[in-house]
Structure formats: C-alpha cells, structure tokens
Amino acid sequence: MVRVDGSGNSQSLICVRGLNKTYSRGGEKIQVLQGLNLDVDKGDFVAFMGPSGSGKTTLLNLLGGLDVPSAGSITVDGDEITHMSGSKLTQWRARHVGFIFQMYNLIPVLTAYQNVELPLLLTKLSGSDRRKHVETALAVVGLGDRMHHYPRQLSGGQEQRVTIARAIVSDPTFLLCDEPTGDLDRKSADEIMALIEELVGKYGKTVLMVTHDPVVAARAHTTLHLEKGVLVEGKASRQSVLAGGAA
Amino acid sequence: MAIPIVYNLRSVRARWTSAIVAVVGIAGTVGVFVAMLSLANGFRATLVSSGSPDNALIVRGGATSEMTSGVALDAVKIIQDAPGIARGPSGPLVTAEAVLMAPIPLRSTGTDANVEVRGVSPNVLEIRKGVRIIEGRMFSPGLAEVVVGKNANTTYSGLTLGNTIGLGTVQWKVVGVFDAGGSSFDSEVWGDPHLLTAAYNRPDTFFQSVTAHLTSRESLTQLREALTSDPRLNVDVLREIDYYAKQSTRMTTLITRLGGFVAFVMAIGAVFGALNTMYSAVADRGKEIATMRALGFGGPSVVFSFLLEALLISFVGGLLGCLAVLRLNGITTSTINFQTFSNLAFAFRITPGLLAEGIVFALVMGVLGGLFPAVRAAGLPVATALREL
Secondary structure, rough: OOOOOOOOOOOHEEEEEEEEEEEOHHHHHHEEEHHHHEOOOOOOEEEEEEEOOOHHHHHHHHHHOOOOOOOEEEEEEEEEEEOHHHHHHHHHHHHHHHEEEOOOOOOOOHHHHHHHHHHHHHHOOOHHHHHHHHHHHHHOOOOOOOOOOHHHHHHHHHHHHHHHHHHOOOOOOEEEOOOOOOOHHHHHHHHHHHHHHHHHHHOEEEEEEEOOHHHHHOOOOOOEEEEEEEEEEEEHHHHHHHHHHHO | OOOOOHHHHHHHHHOHHHHHHHHHHHHHHHHHHOOOOOOOHHHHHHHHHHOOOOOOEEEEEEOHHHHHOOEEEHHHHHHOOOOOOOEEEEOOEEEEEEEEEEEEOHHHHOEEEEEEEOOOOOOOHHOOOOOOOEEOOOOOOOOEEEEEEEEHHHHHHHOOOEEEEEOEEEEEEEEEEEEEOOHHEEEEEEEEHHHHHHHOOOOOEOOOOEEEEEOOHHHHHHHHHHHHHHOOOEEEEHHHHHHHHHHHHHHHHHHHHHHHHHHHHHHHHHHHHHHHHHHHHHOOOOHHHHHHHOOOOHHHHHHHHHHHHHHHHHHHHHHHHHHHHHOOOOOEEEEEEEOOOEEEEEEEEOHHHHHHHEEEOOOOOOHHHHHHHHHHHHHHOOOHHOOOO
C-alpha cells in the first residue's frame, strides 16, 4: 500500500519523511521538494506524474541514492540512506536499486550480455554463476537470442529490454524507472509496460516509475502527482496539493 | 570488481581518431628518447669494448687521457720487467704506443676529420686479443706500412687496401684491415711507433701509453703497487676497460643530457596530447561514467578504469616508438671524441633494457596524461550526467 501522509508504519519497504531538496541557481534558491512523505510496501507499483520541473526525477534520484536531500530521511528496507557516505551509498545502490532510464543508458561498446553482466561484476558470483544470471535475465525480457548484439544493432524497444534485464539481474530490492517508455513508440511502450507489469505481478518486484504519459501511469497500482514539492494521490488539484503540503 | 578492461579496449577502438593524437605524440617522444639513449649507449659500448679486463694501461701520473700523457722509453723498459705482466715467446706482452692525430678527408663530405694514428708494438695482436686482421696482413716493423680499422677503412678516403697515404712526412702503404670488434680501435690507423713519431718529427723515445697483458686479472694490484712505489716512475696504472669506460663518460653524459632535454620537451607536448585525448574521452562518455556509477561502480573503479585506458594508449605509443627506432640499431655514425679530439665511429645500440626504459617512459606519460581526467571522471555529478543527451 502507498501512503503520502506520513502515516505509514515501520513495515514499509520505502519510508520517506519530511524530504526537502533545494537547489541554488544564479544565487537564487529553488525548493524542489518540500517536506515530502511517502511509504511504499514491497510489491507496489507506483507511478509519479507531474509537470516538467516539478521534481519527479529529483525524487527518483534521491530514492536511488544518486543525490542527497537538503533535509528529511529516506529509509529503504530498514537502512536509512540519507546519512550514508558516498562509498557506502555506492555499495547500497549496487545491492538494492535497479535503474531503468528513458534513454536506456547502455554502454555502446559492450554487447547486451556484457551490459547486463555489469552489476554482477560488483558481486562475488563466479563467472559461470554470472553467466547463468545474465542468460536468465535476458530470457525474462525475451532477448535470449540477442545477447551478443551491440546496442546499435537493437531497436529502441530491445535496448530498453536490455536495460530492464540489467536492472533485474542482481535481484535488487526495488526498481526505479525514469520515463521508461519516453523514447518508444506506442507498441514498444506497451510491450515494455507489459514486461514491467510482469516483473511486479509474477516476480513480486517493487517498482517506482516517473512518467508523463497517463496511459502508462494507469498501468501502475497507484499514481501519485508531484506538484509544488509534495506528492498527492490521484488526480492533482489545487486543494489536494495544498492538503498534501500541509501534511 | 573493476570495470571490465574490454570496456576500455573497445572505447579506445571506437574513438581511435582521438586516441591516435596521443599515440603519435607518445610514439615520437619515446622514439627520440630511445634513439638518444641508444646513441649514448653505442658510444659507451664502443669505448668500453676497446678495453680488456685482462690488460693494464699505464699513463703518466695525473694524465686524464692518452693525449695528455707521456711515458719515456726508459720508463717503458722498467715497466716491461714489472711483476704481473704476462710473457709471450717474444718477451713481455707489452705495447708502448705513440698516439698521433692525422687529418684525413671523410668519404661522405670530403672534409678533413681527425683520425687517431697509433704506433703499436709488433706483438699488439697478442695483447689485444679482440683485434684480428680481416684483409691483407699486419704491418712489418721498420717499414712504412699501416693497417687500418674497418670503420676507418669505410669512413675515410684513401684508407683502402693497397693504397698509399701521406702521414706526416712519409707516404705509407695500407697493407691490412683489422676488425676490433666494434671498439674505438676500428676508427684508428696502426703502424710502427718509431717510424710514425719520426714522420711527425717527434722523439722516438717518447710514448703516450703502455698497455700490458696481465698474467691474471688479479695481478693488476701487484703491478700497480710495483710501478707506483718505484721512485723512478711517475705513472698511473689502470685496468684498460676502466680507462675506456671513463673516457666515454663525458660524451655519454652530454648525449644523455641533450637527449633527455629534447625528450623532456617533447614529453610535455605528448602529455598534453594524452590529457587532451583523455579529457575528451571523459567529456564524451559522461553519461556512460554516470551510468556505471549509478550501477554501483565506485569512484576509485572509475579512476582506475580511465587510468588504465591512458596506460593502454601510452603503451601502444611507446611500443610504436620503440619499433620505429629499432631499425636504427647497428647503424654507424661518428662524432668527435672530446677526450682525444679524434673522429670516432660508433653504432646506435638499442638493447632490451633500453626498450623497457622507453616503455616505462611512455607509461609515465600515460599516468601524467590520464590521472587528472580520470579523477575528473570519478567526480562527475552522477544525477546531472545521467540526463546528458
């Protein structure tokens, strides 16, 4: 279950409290997130929506340990990540987060197999175990026959599948998707969303996704809107934004 | 585990036009570095190989070279009877030598160059065992005949077998060519010391040095003690190989310093080339680096990866530089020997050790050119770089 009012309990997989993020730009301070609360349970599929500049990607970066908040706390599976050192946070990311990017972010000089294997190089798995994991991940996304292709030899949809395989290969605690269908046509987008739904439904993955597309967002269990630095459930309205901000 | 090396190999291959700037710069620098050192190496080897550890060289006390030395005939006779000197069928294995300079035109330019003309005893080949006649025969004592070293034979006009050449006031016939194993003697002309000194109006009772073949290598100490403690003599006794090694230091130091300076200046350019290549690699691959960081690769892994890439590029540059100059190995050139003011032919001498030094030099340039870009790569803000197009 997903809550944004700070009423979640300690059983939540992801627990965000009073999250603030402020940027300085040209001497001016811009507050992107303002006391944001969020609780996500294991197996939830959450979509974040909101206008450009509302802080969706900032929130995703903070949840993924790629950025640090100005104030507040983020606790994932009992670990508070907001006070971790840079190197601890890097290790934490490797173990707990799977990233799926809008532009795929595959390494162009590595094959699909090698791209998917990257996160496993940070584990203690043997070469043969790594191979089994990579082959399984690529099979799950339906690219078992494309593992030795380079990204340039794949379509956009196939590239995104490789990215998903890379995200799930190390069995992370949760997946963060930043506009996973933003660069795809409708058909490919549907296929990718079906795959993400399968990861949630069949494999019990927890997925947090940023999207501009209401059709895509509708496939999540819960859609949260980010406006003026806070999250509100369902369709955003001025009143609900104010209510969320007060919480 | 570190970022896989295949990433660096393929990245270099994918951006070869950028990498080639660094490779060429480093190859050129290493080439000059190795060539200069091989010159110094060749010069040193030529002089050092002139000396034998089994021979002692006796010069005037305090003399820095044969040219500033003088040993009178009566001193030579005392030396011949000293302990520690080997004896042959014709008596003690001692050659009292007169060293002179003769201007002889170079074949290449036609201009005169100073050639060292050495008056040697008839038994010199028993003392200098590395020297052998390869054409013609040895000169006959008492006759106006000379034998010439193989480099002198090919470098100077008129020093061909059967030819006659004017040295001092006498015309001399070239009756033989000798091979001194690539030593400085190969650039010399040898003849009868008494006739040579007479041809140059010098007293024939005065020599520049005495070389003696020792009964054993250890007997040098005995010979030195005997000669330096003799009140009738004022001489220094050196192992011949040490004397020639010392003779080479001035020129090799000059070549090494000059070469080092040139290589250093070129290295600055090459390091900037490598810096440029690596900074552009970091700039081009900001998103890839950020992705690696997001996946969990730490800053040190990124530094190591980019440093490794710089080392790969510099290694290839170093290897190409070494291969390019390898063909110089054995090519003979000549220069003035500052100790004797004579022209000395010597060959570029490229050894495995020198090539290893060239590769190490290239890797040092790689580290200097790669470290700062690598640190910058590791410090890229991940969240920002991930959003680059």
